[in-house]
Amino acid sequence: MADQINLPSSSRGELEKIIKGYGHVGKEVDLETLSKLTAIGRTTISPNNPFLTQAGIIAGARKKQITDTGRKLSRALEHNLQEEISASWREVIRGSEFLSNIVSTIRIKGGMASDDVMRHILFASESKNTKANKTGAKTITDLLLLSGLIEENAGKLRVATTVPQSASAEPIDESQSTEVSLLIAQVETATPTPISTTHPVVNAGTTFGSPTIAINIQLQLPETDKPEVYEELFKALRRHLFPG
Numbered sequence: 001m002a003d004q005i006n007l008p009s010s011s012r013g014e015l016e017k018i019i020k021g022y023g024h025v026g027k028e029v030d031l032e033t034l035s036k037l038t039a040i041g042r043t044t045i046s047p048n049n050p051f052l053t054q055a056g057i058i059a060g061a062r063k064k065q066i067t068d069t070g071r072k073l074s075r076a077l078e079h080n081l082q083e084e085i086s087a088s089w090r091e092v093i094r095g096s097e098f099l100s101n102i103v104s105t106i107r108i109k110g111g112m113a114s115d116d117v118m119r120h121i122l123f124a125s126e127s128k129n130t131k132a133n134k135t136g137a138k139t140i141t142d143l144l145l146l147s148g149l150i151e152e153n154a155g156k157l158r159v160a161t162t163v164p165q166s167a168s169a170e171p172i173d174e175s176q177s178t179e180v181s182l183l184i185a186q187v188e189t190a191t192p193t194p195i196s197t198t199h200p201v202v203n204a205g206t207t208f209g210s211p212t213i214a215i216n217i218q219l220q221l222p223e224t225d226k227p228e229v230y231e232e233l234f235k236a237l238r239r240h241l242f243p244g
Contacts, residue, residue: 005098006050007127007136012146015139016077018045019057019066023074028063051136055092055099069095089147090163098124099140101234103149103159111156117141 008015021038022029031042038045052058057070066074069091076084093099105120106112112120118137127133141157144150151160 005054005096005125007121007125007133008051008139009047009132009136010044010139011135012139012142014040014044015048015052018048019052019070019074020077022052022058022064022066023071023078026066026071028060028065030063034064047132054096056095057092086146086148089143090149093144093147093149097235097238099144100238101231102140103144104234104237106150106157107159107237111153111158113155114141114152114157117144117157 010018017038017040018034021034021040024037025034031045034040034045035042049058049064052070053060053064056067057073058064059067069088073085073088073092076088093103101124102117102121105124106117118134118141121127121137121140122129122133125133125137127136145152145157148160148163150157152158
């Protein structure tokens with residue numbers, strides 16, 4: 001089964017204030033201390049902690065502490081460095097099977113309306129259709145857009161054709177165009193319909209002086225109502241699209 005996740009209960013802005021608070025303390029901290037530091041109520045911080053923990057941003061039991069991943073994000077937020085903020089959220093999303101599967105769903109469907117993405121987040125997280133959970137689904141959608149993995153195009157949210165390279169990424173040789181064969185394991189289903197893949201071509205180009213990569217993938221989905229079939233497909237996609 002794919003990892004489940006608790007949805008955040010706050011807007012993106014409030015969630016990022018909480019992350020900055022944990023980063024500012026830099027060590028184990030209780031709710032009372034963090035609440036005084038951030039001027040955000042304990043009852044607001046506490047429901048966000050499960051999401052932040054499952055996303056690898058904080059860790060701990062009763063007292064929470066910022067992780068290395070969370071510390072990078074907190075520092076970027078503190079200094080309002082937009083490229084670093086986006087790169088840090090990409091790291092968080094790629095490190096979460098649940099969040100990566102949301103990206104894969106948007107990719108497979110060839111784009112989704114924003115409301116449909118939020119409804120899918122509620123469904124996939126097995127969350128009730130409450131106001132608080134709708135806020136959490138909206139926050140996750142906002143974070144996907146902020147990360148640069150998803151972009152809005154022609155009224156739909158689609159997987160970005162180019163994703164900025166992080167500052168630590170190795171430079172790409174612009175003189176080369178590499179053909180990549182992406183093989184996704186066939187998932188056993190109750191029906192004989194196979195999953196078919198194409199061999200995408202990766203084109204190296206230049207945007208504002210920086211090399212970019214575009215990967216196009218087409219999939220034929222199995223005809224089945226069994227959710228575990230799609231979960232196995234998403235796992236295979238994640239292994240190949242977001243390695244490491």
